[in-house]
Amino acid sequence: MAVKPIRLFGDPVLRTPAEPVKDFDKELRTLVKDLTDTMIDAPGAGLAAPQLGVGLRVFTYYVDDRLGHVVNPTLDLSEERQDGEEGCLSLPGLSFPTPRAWRAVAKGHNMHGEPITLEGTDLLARCVQHETDHLDGILFIDRMDPDQRKAAMKAIREAEWFGEPAPVVRDSPHRTFGKAL
Helix, strand or coil: CCCCCCCCCCCHHHHCCCECCCCCCHHHHHHHHHHHHHHHHCCCCEEEHHHHCCCECEEEEEECCEEEEEEEEEEEECCCEEEEEEEECCEEEEEEEEEEECEEEEEEECCCCCEEEEEEEHHHHHHHHHHHHHHCCCCHHHHCCHHHHHHHHHHHHHCCCCCCCCCCCCCCCCHHHCCCC
């Protein structure tokens, strides 16, 4: 199992838009495995590559017994909205009401470069939007109304993990991606 440290709120990689994947190679397959292992160990419903310090457009998900990943996703969102609690592995122990589209269709590729389409409603749609936001340097707290965001920022500043330094990993198999873990 390849469980990696998850980057926490405040780490600049979480606010940096990720680069599209160009090489569908062994290193990408290793990254997908690391994301999957880390997400399941956490446990979480999804995990994006920037949360492991890798600036590539890849995320994994595990919702309603559906386990998978999407590389280079693009989204088509419904106009119908949903409200619900949302959390993030990069903001451990915290969750807040966050508005999202009720239905999402993600188009992208699998780790072998084959085209895929992932369609979901409710929790899967929320997960797909949340993880794609990570790839764009957006955190779920950015989707809240100003009063809720203010309350969320107060809770973040009071969290025991707030201000922790990013983990340092010296011999990362993902060095070729240009971002050390």
